[in-house]
Amino acid sequence: MKPNVRLLRKSRQYSEEFKKQVVADFESGELSVRQLSKLHGIANPVIYRWIYKFSNFNEKGFRVVEMEDSSGKKMKEMEARIKELEAALGRKQIQVEYFEKMIELAKTELDIDIKKNYSTPQSTGSEKIKKK
Structure with a gap:
């Protein structure tokens, strides 16, 4: 027993x-x-x-x-967002380099100064223009 x-x-x-x-x-x-x-x-x-x-x-x-796996899900979402922002930054950097090259070519080949010339006086755009 x-x-x-x-x-x-x-x-x-x-x-x-x-x-x-x-x-x-x-x-x-x-x-x-x-x-x-x-x-x-x-x-x-x-x-x-x-x-x-x-x-x-x-x-x-x-x-x-x-939420189950909320921290893991947040981490994956943030990593995806970082990749997206890095790609956007890369595209913008390529655009900046392209525009700088175009400005340089305009200056050397066409003799056009696109960049702001700091020695020129400020414009008086706020004054009234007299009509003829």
Whole structure:
């Protein structure tokens, strides 16, 4: 005969300082709830409870929602945006070089000075022009 053996549920007690540190890690954006859960071996709902209790940003009536893979998705979006901006910058740089070459050719071959000549006086464009 087997003795009557029940599995005892182990309950762990965490200090308030530890709970606040876990919440601070979440708020800093370094770790997600899922990562904290795996790191410390704590269930997600427990961590969310701590966030509601100890968070500096938590206001009554608001719910903290974390999108799965949100940080990874944001990182991919930002990398794509950086590539897009680098491509636009490259196109603009090519245009600038083209325009500078055209200005140089206009000066050497056509003897036209397109760049502003700083020795010329300012125009008096604000004066009224008399009609004939």
